[in-house]
Amino acid sequence: MKIIVPMAGRGSRLRPHTLTVPKPLIPVAGKPIVHRLVEDIAGVLNEPIDEIAFILGDPAFFGDEVVESLKALAIDLGAKPTIYWQLDPKGTGHAIMCAAPSLSGPAVIAYADTLIRADFNLDKDADSVIWTKVVDNPEAYGVVNLNEKNEITQLVEKPTEFVSNQAVIGIYYFKDVAELKKELQYVLDNNIINGGEYQINDGIKRMMAAGKIFKTGTVTEWMDCGNKEVTVETNRRMLGFLAEANAPLIAASVSNSNSKIIPPCFIGEGVVLKNSTVGPYVSIGQGTIIEESNVKNSIIQTNSVVKNATLDNAMIGNNAIFDGNFTNVSIGDYSELK
Structure with missing residues (x-):
C-alpha cells in the first residue's frame, strides 16, 4: 500500500501563519497537520505501508527542513519516502501526476489540509473508495450521487439542487492507482480543464465511465484546517480526542x-508558565x-512570548511577542505587538 499526499498549496486562507510555514506543517494539538493525517491513515489501514509520496510546491518555500521532516515521518512508519515537486500549480489532477512514477498498485490519496476519524476497512469489491462526511449544507461541497447498490455514479460540485448530503473530503483509495494515472494522463493530453485547472474528478469520472466500481467510506469526524477560525476549532476537537485516549499532552520539562x-x-x-491560567483547549x-x-481555546506556536493577555480563539505564530489587551487575534511568525 502507498500513501500519496499532495500538499503543494500555499494556504492563502490561513495567512499570516502560512506566509512562512506551509499549511500542512502548521501544528494542531502539538503536531503538524500532515503528520497527524498520515499517521492516522497508516494506523487504520491495517496494511503495511510501502511508500509515502509527498508532492510539494515551490522549493524556495518548502525547504530542506520540510523535506527532511517528511522523510523522517515516512521512515518512522516503516515506509519509503519519496518527494515530488509541483512547480506550476495547475490543479489537483496535475499535482497527482507530478508523482507519476509512484502511481502503481494500491494507494490512498489524501490531501493534507484536513484531519479525520474514520473506519478504513476497505471494500475489496470496489475499484475505488471515496471517503465522505454527511453534512447539513451539501450545496457548499462536492458531493457523491449513489445508485441502488450504494455505488457512486456521479460527482457533483456544489450542487444547486439536492443530490445527496455526502460531501467528498479529499481522501481516496484506489485498488490500482495506475487506472487513475491513465485517465489523468488523458485529461492532461486533451487539455480537459475545469475551474482553470486539471482536476482529479475528471480522471475519476473517466474511470466511472469505463465501468470501474466506486464505493463510499464514511468518516465520523472531518476537521478542516482551511482558515484560522476552523483551525482553532480543529485544535479544540483534536485535544478532546487525545484526552479521551489518555495521550500524554504536557511535557515533563514545562x-x-x-x-x-x-x-x-x-x-x-x-x-514557561508564570502567574497564568491556561486552558481548556490550548x-x-x-x-x-x-x-x-489567561489563555483558552487557542494555538500558540514555538518560542513566542505572551504577556498580560486574555486570549480566546487566538492563533499566534512562531517567535512572536504579544503584550496587550486584544482577545481574538491571529498573529504570524516574528510579529511583535507590545
Missing part, C-alpha cells in the same frame, strides 16, 4: 510558576513563555 492548567491542553517542551509549542495571562 516550568509552572503559580499557574493553573485546565485540561485538555498540549504544552510542549521547555514552555496548544503551546516548545520554548514559549506565557506570563500574567
Whole structure:
C-alpha cells in the first residue's frame, strides 16, 4: 500500500501563519497537520505501508527542513519516502501526476489540509473508495450521487439542487492507482480543464465511465484546517480526542510558576508558565513563555512570548511577542505587538 499526499498549496486562507510555514506543517494539538493525517491513515489501514509520496510546491518555500521532516515521518512508519515537486500549480489532477512514477498498485490519496476519524476497512469489491462526511449544507461541497447498490455514479460540485448530503473530503483509495494515472494522463493530453485547472474528478469520472466500481467510506469526524477560525476549532476537537485516549499532552520539562492548567491542553517542551491560567483547549509549542495571562481555546506556536493577555480563539505564530489587551487575534511568525 502507498500513501500519496499532495500538499503543494500555499494556504492563502490561513495567512499570516502560512506566509512562512506551509499549511500542512502548521501544528494542531502539538503536531503538524500532515503528520497527524498520515499517521492516522497508516494506523487504520491495517496494511503495511510501502511508500509515502509527498508532492510539494515551490522549493524556495518548502525547504530542506520540510523535506527532511517528511522523510523522517515516512521512515518512522516503516515506509519509503519519496518527494515530488509541483512547480506550476495547475490543479489537483496535475499535482497527482507530478508523482507519476509512484502511481502503481494500491494507494490512498489524501490531501493534507484536513484531519479525520474514520473506519478504513476497505471494500475489496470496489475499484475505488471515496471517503465522505454527511453534512447539513451539501450545496457548499462536492458531493457523491449513489445508485441502488450504494455505488457512486456521479460527482457533483456544489450542487444547486439536492443530490445527496455526502460531501467528498479529499481522501481516496484506489485498488490500482495506475487506472487513475491513465485517465489523468488523458485529461492532461486533451487539455480537459475545469475551474482553470486539471482536476482529479475528471480522471475519476473517466474511470466511472469505463465501468470501474466506486464505493463510499464514511468518516465520523472531518476537521478542516482551511482558515484560522476552523483551525482553532480543529485544535479544540483534536485535544478532546487525545484526552479521551489518555495521550500524554504536557511535557515533563514545562516550568509552572503559580499557574493553573485546565485540561485538555498540549504544552510542549521547555514552555514557561508564570502567574497564568491556561486552558481548556490550548496548544503551546516548545520554548514559549506565557506570563500574567489567561489563555483558552487557542494555538500558540514555538518560542513566542505572551504577556498580560486574555486570549480566546487566538492563533499566534512562531517567535512572536504579544503584550496587550486584544482577545481574538491571529498573529504570524516574528510579529511583535507590545
